[in-house]
Amino acid sequence: MTDPDHTSVRPVPGEMRPWSDLDGPIGPFGGAAALRLLEDVLPRGGRWLIAGPHADAVLTLAQERSESLTVLIRAASDGETTSTRFPTGLDIAIGALDGLSPEDGAFDVVLAADGLDRVLTPDSADLAWPERLDLLRSLANDGATIVVGLGNEFALATLLDARVARDRHGDEEWRPIHSDTERPCSLGQFVDALAERGLTPSSTWTTFGPQAQPGLIASADAAGSARPDRFLANAATAAVRATRSPLLALPDEALSTAARAGALPTVADGFLAIIGGDAASTAHAPTEAYGSTGDESAWTARREGNGADATWLLSDATGAEQRVPGGRTVESELRELAEREDVPGFRAYAQRLGEWTRTLPDHVGPLTLDSLVRDGNTFVDTHVGGPAHEESARDMAVAAAWFRFQDRLLAQHRRHPWPPWVVGSELVGIWSSMAGVATDADSLESARVLADSLAGPTPDIVDARTALADRDEAAKQLFEANGHIFGLERTIGFRDKQLLTREKRIRKLHKDLQKVEKIRNHPAYRTLRKAAKVREPRKFAAAVKKKAGTRLRGR
Known part of the structure; x- marks a missing residue:
């Protein structure tokens, strides 16, 4: 028995x-x-066994509800850490599941x-996995409440994992049964x-x-009836996008296709089975989905109606409840109109959306089109927590x-009718004007900053597509x-030829100029130049004769 002290x-x-x-x-x-979920399905009282690594909050819940609590942890350092965090009320067994003796059994909750x-x-x-399940079953009383999880090897995040097999199941994870052929790989096999x-x-x-911190837990029936671009499918997409593994592509399109085929449970990241459990889990109008928000708070959801x-x-x-x-x-309806180039x-849709926004207060919280749902002539913001x-x-x-x-439309490489040179602030300005919102450069810049703050961390996705x-x-x-x-090189070639032709002409002109300069410097040229100025040869001859006579007499 566990010592409470x-x-x-x-x-x-x-x-x-x-x-x-x-x-x-x-x-x-x-x-x-x-x-x-565990708060809703786990009973109170009795002897409890927690097998495998579970968060402190789960251990705290189990400690509050159990009469005695045994925690099986295989790592010695984890056992020491847990004993430090929980100094009272726990029986910590450090070792393997097959190391527990039959005397440790007869648990009311496993x-x-x-x-x-x-x-x-x-x-x-x-x-093998079935033998491990037999070991777990042998430790439980008849009629005990048992909660068993299973990672789905056919999960979409596993199929899109960018790492090779040796890195997905390497020493840092040490999962020795990843190649176990007897291990269930679907919800149906798990249940069977x-x-x-x-x-x-x-x-x-x-x-x-x-795998260890799911963002959404939905009943198998609700997940099977989920359809694309609706509440539950969108919540599943948001949860899968938070995966810590590097992916080859965004999971949005594949999850949407799986939801359209009614096969969302097939590509889920894991499964949980509750054997026994609290009566509240099967009450009228049961909770069919549990989710977590960005601030680590939880929400629950139940359906009203079918389909x-x-x-x-x-x-x-x-x-607080929200319908x-x-x-x-x-977002999905606008995306469809854009893909149709309508x-x-x-x-017209943006105008209706703008008319609705003008009914809101002057200052509002974040608006995201992927969380707005049209309900008749109005719109409902389905964003929860965060x-x-x-x-x-x-x-x-x-x-x-x-x-x-726009960011989500381009990230998914969706078709749209707007040319690439208007994508960005100019296109957002166009859409805003459709909704009756006047914008300028400063307001668009501020809106860009606000949109980036709403985007959250970028997932580690090496998108192959x-x-x-x-x-x-x-x-x-x-x-x-x-x-x-090539065109520039051809143009340059033509220019080179033109320059060469001009160079030859210039060289020829230089030679001609040199000849002219040589003639102009000759004495005969100067004489002829002066002679060219004579307009009346007889008067010139008389003047020369007179001048010559004067000079002769002077001698």
Whole structure:
């Protein structure tokens, strides 16, 4: 039994030293969304076992609800860290799952939400995933509440992972069963593997986002009925974009296609199965989605109605409720009009949007078209939680929303009817004027800064499609530049020939000038020049004769 006055630390066979799952690249399982789900499904009282690395918040929840709590951690350093953080009330077993003895069993609640990938060590037997599940099952009482997680090897983030296999499953992660052929690779296989061992789930969930800190947890039924450009599909896309792995492409288009096919659970990042659980999880109008916001607070959502256009009722961390229509976002409808090159339709839609914004106060919070949903003749902002932003002038917020729309449109390489030389502030000015918002250079610059602050961190994505498109564009520009260079070289050649011809003419003129100068310097030329001035030869001859006579007489 757990001593409530202090935390005990005991080794069991298979401890790993040196090693750390808490400080590793994946980290412990937790996050606001996961914690909110566990609060709803886990019962109170009884003996608890937590197998694998879990966040401190999960341990705190388990400590508050359990009568005794055993935590199985395979890394010695993680066990020491946990004992420091929780000095009382825990029984920490450092080692592998197969190192626990049968005497440690008979648990009323078994929590392995992190999955069964990080519960064995190199000293453990070579156990396949079903054998690990058998070990976990043997430690639980009949009728116990069991929470089991599974990472999806067919997840979209895994398929788009830019790293080679040896880097995805290297020493820093040490996942020895990544090539286990008996490991379930779909939600159906996961449920069947549990049912074969008498562990029929009372509810199944899909997780989206980083493996250990999912940003969205949705029921399998809700994820299967999600459709593109609607609330749940957009929340899944936002969660997957927060993945910590480098991706070959943005996941938006692939997730949208999966949602259109009703296959969103197939490409989820992971699965959670609840066996047993609190009655609240199956109450009338159950919660069907748990999400986390940028400020690490959680929200919950439940559907009102069925079908793709079902309305969602959201509750944030404060308990405030918000109704989210089941329609598509403003961004998706404007993007469709742009791809169809329907400029009149785009202008009319922007005008309706502008009329709605003019009903807002003079100073508003951030407006993002990817969170606005049209509801009849009005629009509803479905943004929930997130980091706090200062209010800004309404017109600036509208212009910033158009900047963000343009950034997302270009990032996804979508078609649109506007020429490339107007893309940027000029195009945002055009769209803003469609919405009835007057802009100038200064206001557009401020809106650009506001839009950048709303964009958040840039995901580590080496977009292969973008790289190939950039390569083709670079090849096109190189071809055009070579043609331009050829034209310039040809023009220069013509100019060289013209200059050569002029040079020859100048040289000939120089020679002719030299000849003229030589003649002008000859005495005969000077005599002839003077003779050319004689207009009356007889008078000139008489004057010469007179002059000559005078000189002769003077001698």
